[in-house]
Amino acid sequence: MSLPEPAGAASRPLLQQPERLKARLRQVPPEPGCYLMRDADDRILYIGKAKVLRNRVRSYFQGGPKHSPRITLMVWQVCEIEFIVTDSEAEALALESNLIKHHQPHFNVLLKDDKKYPYLCITWSEAYPRIFITRQRRFRSPLDRFYGPYVDVGLLRRTLALVKRVFPLRQRPQPLHKDRTCLNYAIGRCPGVCQQKISSDDYHHTLRQVAMVFQGRNEELVELLQLQMEKYAERLEFEAAGRVRDQLQGLDALTADQKMSVGDSSVSRDVLALAADGRVAAVQLFQMRAGKLVGRLGYTADAVGLPPLEQGAGGDLSPSPERQRALGLILQRVVEEHYSQVEPVEIPPELLLQHALPQQALIEEWLSERRGRRVKLAVPQRQQKAELIELVERNAAYELERAQRTAEQHQLATEDLAQLLELPSPPRRIEGYDISHIQGSDAVASQVVFLDGLPAKQHYRKYKIQSSSIQAGHSDDFMAMAEIMRRRFRRWSQAKAEGADLRELRRAAGSALHTGGLNDWPDVVMIDGGKGQLSAVMEALRELNLDGDLVVCSLAKQREEVFLPGAKQPLDTDPDQLGVQLLRRLRDEAHRFAVSFHRQQRGERMKRSRLSEIPGLGPKRIKELLAHFRSIDAIQLASPEALAAAPGLGPALARQVWEYFHPQEREEATGAAE
Secondary structure, eight states: OBOOOOTTOTTSOGGGOHHHHHHHHHHSOSSSEEEEEEOTTSOEEEEEEESSHHHHHHHTTSSSSOOOHHHHHHHTTOOEEEEEEOSSHHHHHHHHHHHHHHHOOGGGOOOOOTTTSOEEEEOTTSSSOOEEEESOOOOSSTTOEEEOOOSOHHHHHHHHHHHHHHSOOOOOSSOSOSSSOOHHHHTTSSOOTTTTOSOHHHHHHHHHHHHHHHTTOHHHHHHHHHHHHHHHHHTTOHHHHHHHHHHHHHHHHHTTTOOOBOSOTTOOEEEEEEEEOSSEEEEEEEEEETTEEEEEEEEEEEOTTOOOOEEOTTSOEEOOHHHHHHHHHHHHHHHHHHHHHSOGGGSOSEEEESSOOTTHHHHHHHHHHHHSSOOEEEOOOSHHHHHHHHHHHHHHHHHHHHHHHHHHHHHHHHHHHHHHTTOSSOOSEEEEEEEEEETTEEEEEEEEEEETTEEOGGGOEEEEOOOTTOBTTBOOHHHHHHHHHHHHTHHHHHHHHTTOOHHHHHHHTTSTTOOSSOOOOOSEEEEESOHHHHHHHHHHHHHTTOTTTSOEEEEOTTTOOEEOTTOSSOOOOOTTSHHHHHHHHHHHHHHHHHHHHHHHHHHHHHHHHHHTTSTTOOHHHHHHHHHHHSSHHHHHHOOHHHHHTSTTOOHHHHHHHHHHHOHHHHHHHHHHHO
């Protein structure tokens, strides 16, 4: 259900409206159910479950234990709260799983570093699904599926390459020829998707077999293929039987280098363990199928506030009951998120856990209901299963060490940058800016943000240059950079003009109780360019009366020189020192982000200009046509009948579009008529 909403208040965060927040919290019932946090654009930020909804929702907005940065950022964007009451906590757990799987809220993603672990995506929503590796875990359709995340990207690539040799799948993202198949079809690697030589249903059947590989169901797939090969042989279809035999041999090659196995080959199970410090927890999930290790997945979770290890009577460090419960809660959240995303057939009959889950009986009931058969959760203490837990825990410890080393390197880089720029403390938020255009056309700018030395993509921003002086044939990077600075810091300038204390605002910006709405002040601003760009930026900041408040520097490309405002010479730096390397990573990321946005804008403009040449196609029909076919190439390859089936096009206009892309056929048809 949705809570009643005062007029004109829904576009502001609840933290900025204390009275409205109190009213909302009073309306949340003390019953089990799910809650949905929404932002100003009515997008779902977070979905959670609770045994007592009122207590759980209140905990986000009241004092007490400090929230993680992820949750703090989420709470600051909450403009509305919805809830759905259920009869029991078990129903709430199942409902939460369905809602998260359908809506994919950004803050429900437990995996923090999506650049670290890739996924395999199969676009089941398409007539001829694509299969590819991606690091962007975002659903475009509820039917599309992501498998993973996979810790070993090299192994994932090799597996996908072998799968494409074993099964006839389309090998190219775009057809090589518009009117005929390519060599892949001739040698049996591709079933001729581009020319629809295979039906959509048959291709979906092939992809379902491929999906079984990435679900860890190799043994089940082998049995199905063996039955299929026997049926072909009985019908004397030896060529088809030979193709299935080759697929079986290819599946054997997939597990030929499998080194790890356990004696009990009749049971499939997942094994979960973790290693944690006071900041982050590294969780490993090993997938054991028919006695073999077929996959290793990795998650990272917040571990802020984790109780420390206690020293026992013998001097050894051991976990306290509070720490064990906290670690079990982290494992439970991983179990909930991971198994809410997989298909029921992917859930094994047994889960081995390093620590007991706080709600283990409830989770076991939920998994059993999802799978349709009993799922057992166990915390082994002896023999072979305990050894498996120790093995997974060792792998988690290595992942944690790697994360710690990376964090230490980033900390050293920020400390070196603070020394380089003579800052009182290491900068936490660093912003980088760059301009991209081609001789003034499609001019754009990028703002990238690093937090504690790491990219924070949720804070990235794109800008279209609005100055009428910058257009095709006339570029002015100085003017463009000054425009971006004025737009970026206009709100801060207005706050200062109204008498606000910027130092107090910056101090309060890190607190969830801050209600000013200004929480994006950078510790360092880096400009991609030399002294010219830096001078233009400082002039814009002087107009805003912020030139004395911001720390600004620039990084020149040629010699990697760092300039400060007013200095004639660059700073005395070593290109290999950590602070300069951090600025270079920031500069390269700003350049990449700006160039990709510029290419996107240029591509959209070229698409629009090309289709706008066709008589009868206005902006609305062009938009509908691109939304239906997704690319100019697909429109060009479409037949007149396929074009006529698109929304907004009739047979006559569809013929005009087809003739525009096929002038030779139109001339031949005209000559034949004459």
